[in-house]
Structures are given as structure tokens and as C-alpha cells.
Amino acid sequence: MSRLGLDSRPGVANLVVRRETEDEFVVGDPASGNFVVVPEVGARLVQLFAAGRTVAEAADEMERETSEPIDALDFVEVLVDAGIIDGHATEGTPPATARHWSVSRIPARLVRPLFGRTAWTCYVGALVASVAMFVAEPSLLPTYEDTFILPDVVLSLLITNVVVVVLTVVHEVWHAFAGAAVGVPSRLRVERRGIFPVLETDLSGLWALPPERRYGPFLAGMAIDGVLLFAAVAPRFAWSRGWVDLPPDLIRVLAMVVFSQAVKLAFQTLAYLRTDMYLVMATATGCQNLHQVTRLSLKRLFRLLSPEEATILRHAHARDLRVSRWYRLLYVAGLIWLAWFVLHFLWPSAKVTFGWAGGVLIGAPLLSAYWWEGIALLAFASLNVLLPLGVIVRNRHRARKAVA
Incomplete structure (x- = not known):
């Protein structure tokens, strides 16, 4: 088990992405009940992760789309700190779920x-x-x-x-x-x-x-x-x-x-x-x-x-x-x-x-x-x-x- 890095593929299969305002999106996991508001770049990164891109590949793709360097690893750490995704690179580990009433x-x-x-x-x-x-x-x-x-x-x-x-x-x-x-x-x-x-x-x-x-x-x-x-x-x-x-x-x-x-x-x-x-x-x-x-x-x-x-x-x-x-x-x-x-x-x-x-x-x-x-x-x-x-x-x- 290792920390997520540039070669990691963050587990975002259970995340939802929804537009909140013209330039803001809500990203989160309904199972854990944790959500954050991110800009459009963040929502696009989640889409790339869901498509199977690694952190480095997603960063390169976003740089091609925006013509600006994107720190995708920093964004992943935001999701980890918010409890939205697991902070370790594991294979086949089910996402944590909340104990619901x-x-x-x-x-x-x-x-x-x-x-x-x-x-x-x-x-x-x-x-x-x-x-x-x-x-x-x-x-x-x-x-x-x-x-x-x-x-x-x-x-x-x-x-x-x-x-x-x-x-x-x-x-x-x-x-x-x-x-x-x-x-x-x-x-x-x-x-x-x-x-x-x-x-x-x-x-x-x-x-x-x-x-x-x-x-x-x-x-x-x-x-x-x-x-x-x-x-x-x-x-x-x-x-x-x-x-x-x-x-x-x-x-x-x-x-x-x-x-x-x-x-x-x-x-x-x-x-x-x-x-x-x-x-x-x-x-x-x-x-x-x-x-x-x-x-x-x-x-x-x-x-x-x-x-x-x-x-x-x-x-x-x-x-x-x-x-x-x-x-x-x-x-x-x-x-x-x-x-x-x-x-x-x-x-x-x-x-x-x-x-x-x-x-x-x-x-x-x-x-x-x-x-x-x-x-x-x-x-x-x-x-x-x-x-x-x-x-x-x-x-x-x-x-x-x-x-x-």
C-alpha cells in the first residue's frame, strides 16, 4: 500500500460531479457524505480520472486543453483531505461507506x-x-x-x-x-x-x-x-x-x-x-x-x-x-x-x-x-x-x- 503519486489512478468511480453555478462544481461521494466545491478544471480532472488516466496523464491532458500547467496531484490531495477518495494506492479495495441511520x-x-x-x-x-x-x-x-x-x-x-x-x-x-x-x-x-x-x-x-x-x-x-x-x-x-x-x-x-x-x-x-x-x-x-x-x-x-x-x-x-x-x-x-x-x-x-x-x-x-x-x-x-x-x-x- 503506497501514497497516491503521479503514476496512481485515483478511485473516483463512486464520485458525483454536478454543476453548482456557472463556474463551480460540486464533487463528492454520496456514500461517505463528503463533498467539496471545485472550479471547472477540478470537475474535468475527475472526468479524466474516471476515464482511467493517471494523475500525470490527467495533468498533461489538462495542460493541452488549457495551455496552462495544472497541478493534478495537488487536486488529488484536496480530495484526500476532504475524505472523498482514499489516500492510498490500492487495487480492488472498496470505497469507505458511511454508517447510515x-x-x-x-x-x-x-x-x-x-x-x-x-x-x-x-x-x-x-x-x-x-x-x-x-x-x-x-x-x-x-x-x-x-x-x-x-x-x-x-x-x-x-x-x-x-x-x-x-x-x-x-x-x-x-x-x-x-x-x-x-x-x-x-x-x-x-x-x-x-x-x-x-x-x-x-x-x-x-x-x-x-x-x-x-x-x-x-x-x-x-x-x-x-x-x-x-x-x-x-x-x-x-x-x-x-x-x-x-x-x-x-x-x-x-x-x-x-x-x-x-x-x-x-x-x-x-x-x-x-x-x-x-x-x-x-x-x-x-x-x-x-x-x-x-x-x-x-x-x-x-x-x-x-x-x-x-x-x-x-x-x-x-x-x-x-x-x-x-x-x-x-x-x-x-x-x-x-x-x-x-x-x-x-x-x-x-x-x-x-x-x-x-x-x-x-x-x-x-x-x-x-x-x-x-x-x-x-x-x-x-x-x-x-x-x-x-x-x-x-x-x-x-x-x-x-x-x-
Whole structure:
């Protein structure tokens, strides 16, 4: 086994090449979910490799076509670094494939009706109806107290966490279903967005599709969130108007679901955290690295750029630089919203949780049932802090392994 060289024939049989813009192409492997944007020369090199040319032969052919020297080996190394092709010259070795989420392998014909015109009309209608009910009855708007559905704080947090996890899985399943509807398998993983731990459905294979076919899978999670929000708001709205009689426990559970779904939908609009709406905006604008370019352009305003970051910004795509001029307003607005959310929701909830746990641990007999409830509550609360840190450590470890 040896490194790819000028006499190597890179294995590109499983790669897809698709024109993204007039002068850019997407090249990648749907099996691994890794894609890069390359100029027309790169797309032509992939075609030559697919035709059986060695790296040196492809470079010579491109020099004849363009009348300029082409570093084909450097291009191959870009594909290797991106994880698109194997970096070793081997014969008969099957390409690496990703471990896809089994739910994403459902046949397209079974899930395609969930994302047709009628379905999207229902998704939008449910969200609009929920907003209308909030306007008509502002008392239905969520507050942090809605997470405490029972007098027992530990039991409340246990139920709330279980419900939130289940609803989050439903959100990700809908992403996977939408991907399957267009023939793209996906992976489920734990990631971090700002201070929040999140489940994420990796639909990298969508980048092999035209932009107009990506929007549905990107928005699918928000679509089902809107339906679930409506399903929780509507009974409470009917109860508030005296149309139905509901048990108090059910009203509190519905309020907790409303809180969960409303926060989740609001969170997805925070494009600066690279949420679902960020992917929609990046696709609509045709940007390659909008998030990083925007972040670095803001740092430049305060003269905080490192030499490496200044180099990245100097060589950024003109489209990313142009869009970042207005996108950074949304970026800053998202930071302000997050600060408001922390102040009005997370901080009051944390005070109640940690205050109650501290009082129990101090006042309850050591190792008593009540004392153990305090420990359990402290563990629940600490998990939301430690999980994002764990994701950071994991990602840095993976990055170091990739470099090695």
C-alpha cells in the first residue's frame, strides 16, 4: 500500500460531479457524505480520472486543453483531505461507506407523500394557525414555569427531558424521511450549537442534488415541529375558550410541549448557529462558507483577527463576502436573541433547579430518599452543561486523529 503519486489512478468511480453555478462544481461521494466545491478544471480532472488516466496523464491532458500547467496531484490531495477518495494506492479495495441511520433507508415511495404539495400546505397551515392562536390568546405563550409540570421538581424534569428527547428524535426522523424521499441516506449524531447539545441528522448527500431539491429535507424538521406545536396549542386554546374540558395535568403537559416546540422552532431561526435555516440561506445564496466568513468579518471590525484568520478572509469567495455584509446583521440579532433567551428562560429555570437541589442536599438526611432526589436533579441540570463540553472534546480528538 503506497501514497497516491503521479503514476496512481485515483478511485473516483463512486464520485458525483454536478454543476453548482456557472463556474463551480460540486464533487463528492454520496456514500461517505463528503463533498467539496471545485472550479471547472477540478470537475474535468475527475472526468479524466474516471476515464482511467493517471494523475500525470490527467495533468498533461489538462495542460493541452488549457495551455496552462495544472497541478493534478495537488487536486488529488484536496480530495484526500476532504475524505472523498482514499489516500492510498490500492487495487480492488472498496470505497469507505458511511454508517447510515436505518430509518433513512426507507423506500422513497413510502415517504414521498409526506413532502408533496398537500403535505407542505398542511405544515404551513399548522404553523400559521398556531401563531394566530397565540395572538388571540396571549396567555398560551410559553414561559419557563411550563417545564415544571408537577410539584415534584425531579419528576417534572424527568418527564420533561424524556418528552423533549422524543420530540427531538421525531424532528430528526422527519429530516431522515425527507432525505429518503429524494434518495439520500443520512446519519444521526450528537453535536453542539452554541451552548446547546443537539441531535443532528447529517444529510451531506444532499449537496449532490440541485439546490431546489435540498430545501424540503432542510425544512422537514421545522415542518413537523409546526404540526406538533399546533397539536399542543389547539386543545389548550379550545380549553381557554370553554369549548372543551381538560384535566389540569393534561393542560400542564400540553403547556410543556408548547414550550419545547416553540423554543425549538425559534432556535432553528438562529442561522448563526448553523441550524436548519442557515442551510436554507446558504443554499439560496449559493455561498460556500458563509458562517465562517461572517464570523471573521465581525472579528475584523474589532481588529481581533489572527494572521491565519486574516488569510482565510482575504481568500474567501466573493459571493460569501458580499452576502456576509447583510448576513452579519442576522448573526448579531441571533446573538442578542440567545442572550435574551438565557436571561428570561435558562437563568430563571437554572435558579429554581439548582436552588432546589442545593436546599435538598443541605437540609435532607445524608443518603435519604429525599437526598438522592437532590443528587438526581443536580445530575439532570449538570448534563446540559457537560454534554456540549463533551462534544467539543470529542470533535477536537477526531480532528487530531484526522491530521495524524
